[in-house]
Amino acid sequence: MLSKLSRWFDSRRREKALRTFAIDDALWQATLDGLPFLAHLDAPDLARLRELTSLFIAQKEFSTAHDLELTDRMIVAIAAQASLPVLNLSLDLYRGWVGIVVYPGEFVIRKTVEDEDGVVHEVEHDASGEAWEGGPVILSWEDAQMTDGLDAYNVVIHEFAHKIDMLNGYADGHPPLYRRWHAPLGDDAWSDVFDHAYDQFCAHVDAVPQRRWARFERESLIDPYAADHPSEFFAVCSEALFVQPHAFEAEYPELYRLLARYYRQDPARVGALDLSG
Template sequence: MLSKFTQWLDTRRRDRALRTHAISDALWRKTLDGLPFLSHLDAADLERLRELTSLFLAQKEFSTAHDLELTDEMTVAIAAQASLPVLNLSLDLYRGWVGVIVYPGEFVIRKTVEDEAGIVHEVEHDASGEAWEGGPVILSWEDAQMTDGADAYNVVIHEFAHKIDMLTGEADGHPPLFRRWHAPLDAQAWSDVFDHAYDQFCAKVDAVPERRWARFERDSLIDPYASDHPSEFFAVCSEALFVKPKAFEAEYPELYRLLARYYRQDPAKVGALEAR
């Protein structure tokens, strides 16, 4: 009896959230027009994404900095991009926090870091996005609008991939695996493909002569920044999976299949989810 009541209550909450945060047809069309990489989704998937976007808006709280005006166009565009990675998973992967903070453009991050000698340094750098463990996602609105698919860049997908990676602790490039979604994929199978691909990519980046760095940075599908840490490699590759799926699959077929299996989506439509 309790289970049936809980299901009824969940359905009531879902229906109320969908009504309260309903997205008009005009706004949804405008959102899709601004996100051309969603073109691989069929009509049924787009409708599920629309519902998930509304549910995301019901669960998260948006705020802005530096007097940036918060608009429906802004929140729906960000929510739709954030919902895409969990379209065939669950918004539960974003549980435990509520805040999305939007800056007009890049913002300064200040951190305390300890070097190999144990000396603590105060550092700061410009950023287009930041995901805090247990805290908010911070985004540059200027960067969040860079969605024309000219390259594999997508700051929203990147930061929300970090949030998934952080679900069971510090981000390390090994996101949580759930039997109901990911079996028979397990931690060892993930490591066999992901860690090998990361090591190869780092070696590739390290081998680039300084005189050719600018060209490599411009031509590389995967941003060289991904070599900084396995968590960054996971987030950058997640961007590529959704924004440049065919190019990603062509250049990194095993890695593409691994991420396609994780997100349970095959945007390049190469049969990556079929049993092998």
């Protein structure tokens, strides 16, 4: 009886959220027009993405910095991109936090780091996105609009991949594997494919001579920044899966299959993937 009552309340809350945060047809079409990498989704998938985007907006709180005007266009564009990775999973992967802060452009991150000798340093660097464990996602609106799909860059997908990775603790490139969604996968299979691909990528980056570095950065599908840490490799490869799926599958077929099975989506339409587990 209590289970049925709980499902009834959940259904009522969902219906209310979909009514309250319904997305206007013109705004939704403008959002799709600005996100060409969604073209692989068929009409039913796009309808589900639209609903999930409304539910995402209902659950999160958007704010801006430096007097940037917060608009419906901004909210829906970010929410749709954030909802794409969990389209066949659940917004539960974004639980435990509510804030999304949007800056006009890049912002400064200040961190305290300890070097190999145990000396603590205060460092600053510019960033286009940041995901805090248990805290907000911070985004550059200028970068969030870089969605033409000409390369594999997508700051929104990147930061929300970090949020998924953080669900089982510190972001380490090993996101949670839930039985109800990821039954064909396991920790050993993830390590065999993902860790091996990361090690190979790092070795490849390390082998690039200084004189060829600028060219390598321009031509590499996977941003060399991904070699900094397994968590960055997971986030950058998640970008590639959704934004440049055909190129990603061609260059990293095993890794493509692993991430496609994880997200339960096949953007390149390989067709032979088992996403039913």
